[in-house]
Amino acid sequence: MIDRSSSGPELSRLAHLSCHDCSLARLCLPLCLDETDIGRLEGIIKRSRPLHKNEYLIRAGDSVQHVYAVRSGALKSYLLNPDGADQITCFHLPSELIGLDALGEERYPSYSVALETSMVCAIPVHQLEELAGQIPGLRKQLLHTLSREIHEEHEYRSHARESAERRLAAFLLNLSARYSQRGLSPLQFVLPMSRGDIGNYLGMTTETVSRLFTRFRELKLIAGSGHEVHLLDIQRLCRQGDTSGAKQF
């Protein structure tokens, strides 16, 4: 059903590609770099043509050439288990890096595919490593980004044991915060992924996700239909599933 075999995006180094002008610079690798160093980073970055929905950026097993920074749109990454089951590991929003699980590897361990029309910047890993040797700020930032990713995965573990209700609430709040960082509304956004994707990511079934959306709507925690979400009561959403929450008061 799923075509994982189509070839990757063509890459071109475009003259007008500039981290200087990019609104995401403060969230992305250039963070903390001075003008000169940003210039050096720009020098190795390539931009691909837009990926359309369901188009693959990376296929597991591909030889590792680049890490990617999302410029616009949204992607998901997933692992394909030996038994054939997918496990979504990340949703990537603009400024976030893709391929951090492949540094030092020969081949990418996971797939990355566009959830909607998306643009990415491609950064050759060898040149990035080289540049990280020369620019302390870039080195620091790269290590920090990797470290943060590890920490976030650890935090995911903390959630994993909690109820499906709490996990979904936390997921929505996490998305809200990330959209907010990117200058979008924290209260109103469109989910780029399906119910099935959310369930897969959070470790629950599509049916459970669907029921929880319904419940959250009934409780007036959220509004919106389909992929549209309005967060109506962030405070209560934070506490969702608490025994001290809706049940007692």
Add this chain to the structure above:
Amino acid sequence: MIDRSSSGPELSRLAHLSCHDCSLARLCLPLCLDETDIGRLEGIIKRSRPLHKNEYLIRAGDSVQHVYAVRSGALKSYLLNPDGADQITCFHLPSELIGLDALGEERYPSYSVALETSMVCAIPVHQLEELAGQIPGLRKQLLHTLSREIHEEHEYRSHARESAERRLAAFLLNLSARYSQRGLSPLQFVLPMSRGDIGNYLGMTTETVSRLFTRFRELKLIAGSGHEVHLLDIQRLCRQGDTSGAKQF
């Protein structure tokens, strides 16, 4: 109950501390470095006095000074949630690094505590970053280690949805492989952590862990009492929980 307030281990740079002679070098940071570069790495490494069981190496909130490499023994790291619940994020065996979730941070996010008498090497993060700028092989290795950690956390996600039975089986097999890498028996080892720790780490209750150990023993998958484990049938343990497994045949 838990004392998280005692001060950290004293550090000393010991003349006889040598990565050259360390049997763990091929698993640890020195991997792939030549003699000269190993010497440079050694130059910044300090060794602490032994930590005794339940002694803290790191407390969340401490200012980040070092990452640590386990030299002997075993430690666990855990996050303390806002609601007061611990979540164990890692068990650390010899050669493994502690504090990778703190790079680029002011303060450690997690606690690390010895599960048994342990020795660690302390590596000042600033000097490590500096050295990673100068030694491409070290930079590569550091990035690779971080990247692998991310990948392993992603793989954990794949397991998270599986049955408790499978998760515990996978956990035992993972430990087995890690002991084997370190020159110990893959079939017979002593768990350094409690049932409670295992349950916490895997996202299940102590009772469930205990029941599963009993079941595995009944199925002749493992033997041994208490913290002792003998793996009797690795093949079957790999498939544990499969519908194509014990139930049908």
Add this chain to the structure above:
DNA sequence: CGAGCGATTGATTTCTTTCAATATCGGTGG
């Protein structure tokens, strides 16, 4: 306009947790 996938809703089953009661281990002090 029909086909098909994604989403929703319902009924039932199953696995794991929770609550509760021992049992056992390791260490301490008499």
Add this chain to the structure above:
DNA sequence: CCACCGATATTGAAAGAAATCAATCGCTCG
């Protein structure tokens, strides 16, 4: 050396949350 204590581990019975199985709905795209 042995008895006792707390912590850890085991075992059982009951309850609960989410999965599974199943049916329907609705939207999007040829």
